[in-house]
Amino acid sequence: MQNLIIVFLIIIIGILFTLYVFLKKEIKNTTNQLKRINKIDTNSKIQLSSTDKILQELVTEINRTLVEKQEMKSEYKKVDLELKQAIANMSHDLRTPLTSIMGYIQLIEDDNLSDDDKKRYVDIIKRRAKSLEILISSFYEFSRLEGKEYQFQLKSIKLPIVTSDIIASFYNDFIEKGIEPIIEIDNNLESTIADEKAVRRIISNLIQNMIKYGNSFVKIELKQKDNYILMSFENDAEDLEKDHISRLFDRFFTANKTRSDNSSGLGLAITKQLVEQMGHSISAELNEGNLKIIIKWKTL
Structure with missing residues (x-):
């Protein structure tokens, strides 16, 4: 009986030792894989041959952490690239009017220059300075919106009244551009909750965008659909491409790669921030060469 117990203990010890050796080997293999992944910065995951549940759970958690690490690293690279691009764009946008202003100042210093000139x-310097002031204000406003520092005074708004008022203020701009806008506004609409100042800024931004880039076709529509008020701004956009749509509301994005149209690319980014921070939604689509920006205002 005593010999049987000894044999049984030896078997148990042998099994435990074998299991220990196997686990040690698996842990060492896992450690080596982890070192390799960290060293060469790869997206690989740790592979495990063992069916041990505890080891499998451990490796699963390690792999999940590795995936999160890679995602954070990718996001950091993206943010870093966007920041560098933003700084470059800001530098360009500020330098352009400043260079122009400095050039005209040098011309004015010429003693032989006539009073009329x-x-x-x-007058040109004043216009450039005004453009610079607007640009800096846009930078400041966008930074406040991104930092969630913008204070909204929400109240019940009748969009047809506000929209018609703003469209009327752009009458001369449409005349100068030689465009007759198609305006379809349903005056019997429900109210929405919004900040009137922000709503006016949104509509003004979108109309300015239409006038700037539209050449022959401009349409503004306001109508009820289910529990929403649909506000759309549509214009011809021959130079716009399908892949531009997904980036249209990105900060500093402009379809003009040379940025020679004096556009900071902040207008639509500010518009999107204003709309969404008030609890509504905005989207864009391109159909048959026409750009259509749609805002869905929630009704009361």
Whole structure:
């Protein structure tokens, strides 16, 4: 009986030792894989041959952590790239009017310059300075929106009244561009909750965008659909491409790669932030060469 117990203990010890050796081997293999992944910065995952549930759970958690690490690293690279691009764009946008202003100042300093030319150059400098002021204000406003520092005064708004008022203020701009807008506004709409100042900024931004880039076709529509008020701004956009749509509301994005149209690319980004932070939604689509920006305002 005593010998049987000894044999049984030896078998148990042998099994435990074998299991220990196997687990040690698996842990060492896992450690080596982890070192390799960290060293060469690969997206590989740890492979496990063991069917041991505890080891499998451990490796699963390690792999999940590795995936999160890679995602964080990718997001950091994306943010870093966007920041560098933003700084480059801001530098370009600020430098352009400043260079122009400095050039005209040098011309004014010419003693042989006539009074009429001096007056004309001063007027140009004033316009450039005003553009610079608007640009800096846009940078500041966008930073406030991104930092969630913008204070909204939400109240019940009648969109047909506000929209018609703003469209009327752009009458001369449409005339100068030689465009007759198609306006379809349903005056019997429900109210929405929004900040009136922000709503006016949104509509103004979108109309300015239409006037700037539309050449022959402009349409503004306001109508009820289910529990929403649909507000759309449509214009011809021959130079716009399908892949531009997904980036249309990105900060500093402009379809003009040379940025020679004096566009900071912040107008639509600010518009999107304003709409969404008030609890509504905005989207864009491109159909048969026409750009259509749609805002869905929730009704009361």
